[in-house]
Amino acid sequence: MTTMTEKKIDNRAMLTDLYQLTMNAAYFRSRKNDKATFDLFIRKLPQDWGFFIANGIEDAVDYATNLSFEDEDIEYLGGQGLFDKSYLDSLKNFRFTGDIHAVREGTPIAPNTPLVRVTAPRMEAQLLETMLLNTINFQTMIATKANRVVNAASPARVVDFGLRRAQEKDAAMKGARAAFIGGAVATSNVLAGKEYGIPISGTQAHSFVMSFPSEIEAFRAYAETFPNNSTLLVDTYDTLQGARNAAVVGKELEARGKRLGAVRLDSGDLADLSKRVRVILDNARLQYVKILASNDLNEYKIAELNKNGARIDGFGVGTELITAKPVAAIGGVYKLVEDIDGAKIKLSSDKKTYPGKKQVYRFSKKNGFYSHDVLALEGEGVDGKPLLEKFVANGERIRERMNLKEIRAFCLGEVVKMPESARALVATPYELKTSVALERLVEDLSTKYGGRQ
């Protein structure tokens, strides 16, 4: 059934770096389980990007509120010869009991914005790190990449064709979902359609065309099976002749009261071919037949095609959409910002962190566009719309999971309010300013901890 509900929460307690468990064992032995606050944020935008679309938040909240260790997990850990029995026993009752603030899934944000803020007994907060980063880094990257592709293609539409090049199954699944949130209209991934309710879309492969004695026979066989939904791949032998063959089949369908859907180009000079194919289709009075294109596309190639007047109605984007190649990974980190001793800071020049429990405030211009955000200490009393909302209180989810349709609508509605310069292909980064009180705290702590060893 095509529904927009999402289900299935898997338990990711063991999907963690070993050091989370060894550090926790040392905290356990040192009886160091004071309340600590960690921020998850991304320091740097990839080249040309103007913002990130925060994504993976809802999954992360579900994972955090459903973490537990199974008996076989504890048995495995016991077999490593690292941990003493009292610590292993403590894992039996491990639950997350803290608070999580986060920005809403689909929110466009600047680098250094805390997407997620966790306050919990130190061991619990620590254990979330790896799992939060694994999920949020990837989903945020793909939602943002997809949005860049969608913006470049507009008004043409973008379909996720990435499954075969995705970095295994979850990347294909969560990637299809993230791409849909970022504005893709459909996916070729049937399982993503079934699980998430994303519209599915497909055409045909060269092997199909090659499996019939002639191209037109292949087209006819396909059109007979899908008289109202056919997209015919026209470049197996010669693209223009393929388009003429498609037009013949289109007219045959018309004679039966049906309509050919589209043709697909998958090689050659797509701008030039699309114009010529458009002429062929229009001359056959098949103005309604759309032209789709694929072939190792990305936002730059698509923008170039549109600039060159390509007559392309839809783009199938695979490899670079689903892996964000060449970016491939964004560097989200999860840093201690406060504990029982107060606000914490890390001083390495290239790996600065902002100390203390913070909130992010969004400011708008009179024309409705967002102008910038301000990172401030919590309760500092800054104007602007606060972005961090409470999702989890005392280990319980208190904010209902948004469904996928809502997230997508929210995301796309927010993105259009971002400054145009931040949405450009070669973007100016959306600005995050820091409040006076936060800057003062940074200075104070730099003085206090600067000499510490």
Place this chain on the structure above:
Amino acid sequence: MTTMTEKKIDNRAMLTDLYQLTMNAAYFRSRKNDKATFDLFIRKLPQDWGFFIANGIEDAVDYATNLSFEDEDIEYLGGQGLFDKSYLDSLKNFRFTGDIHAVREGTPIAPNTPLVRVTAPRMEAQLLETMLLNTINFQTMIATKANRVVNAASPARVVDFGLRRAQEKDAAMKGARAAFIGGAVATSNVLAGKEYGIPISGTQAHSFVMSFPSEIEAFRAYAETFPNNSTLLVDTYDTLQGARNAAVVGKELEARGKRLGAVRLDSGDLADLSKRVRVILDNARLQYVKILASNDLNEYKIAELNKNGARIDGFGVGTELITAKPVAAIGGVYKLVEDIDGAKIKLSSDKKTYPGKKQVYRFSKKNGFYSHDVLALEGEGVDGKPLLEKFVANGERIRERMNLKEIRAFCLGEVVKMPESARALVATPYELKTSVALERLVEDLSTKYGGRQ
């Protein structure tokens, strides 16, 4: 339990591109289900790579031999309004009944080598495409990337630190496994340790050091918990002072009959710092304490460190190991090469395929190194060792799944027999020649199909 067995076969019938199902529906309607052969191969090596390590084969075979559609899958597909009832009904009994030849998991191969060859009724062979590519593209990429990193690091050892930057859960899991096959000695990923029996490894984070009043107190708390397994992170405040603090704790452990394991550097000039830290440790007669390093490493940076005389015993490699950044995806394809009408060819100049049912033969020099492979028609009678072995006959796996330890040993044993030039950091591609008969077939088919439209 730490075992080297792998289990759990998931059903990936629905992890497919929609067009596999629509093409099959058209084949079904056209009663076109003749026996067809498809090759899975990768056309191009990423820059500087000398070969691929074929990986994901065992998973792919398991998936292929366990594919089936659940009732809810068929119900979902029925709801799309695309397929007629007779086709949907046929999916209820869908099973793969064909043959699969493949190279052994862990085999180093040249581009254009068929890693997998599927011969089956056309609809079955077609349906495997997406799932095979998704699994084999990723696992092959990571095993190869890891092997490059391992070769650059040798004799220092490499640990997979990639979990937090992996493209979601499966990429982290299958990636840890592929990295182990490619020569990594351990992973930080606890779940990969549990599921696959890969050794797990961990150190500590800056947040741990910052959670104690001083660095040395943090080191003591950790060393007390892990008196024989501690790796201390020494760069939170000042790396050299951190190393001195670690040495103090090392001597305290010694006094209790214990031994500090290692220190870890995570920032700065790693070559220079490693030499100075080595001196600090040696002066404290802690020659046995190892030095580990991390910080956005890859094979190029590691080679440079080793060239500069870095005294580093082990490298933790994260982002670029687990995503193969900037490569991010390799372009494996799955192409029809033979059907009831004989050998098939695709003629696009940049997307050539070799027609017919083929075998790959490996040739060695007298010194035991491999010299090149020859791609030939099956049964052509070429000397050399055939690489494609039969894994599946009539839908049944006939070759027992190799366990992970065997695969790793086989892979590393084969890689050392590859030409040195192909194993270099900037490699010369390992050569795949084509047989005379295959070249003749290409010519014949080019003439025959060149004019087809």
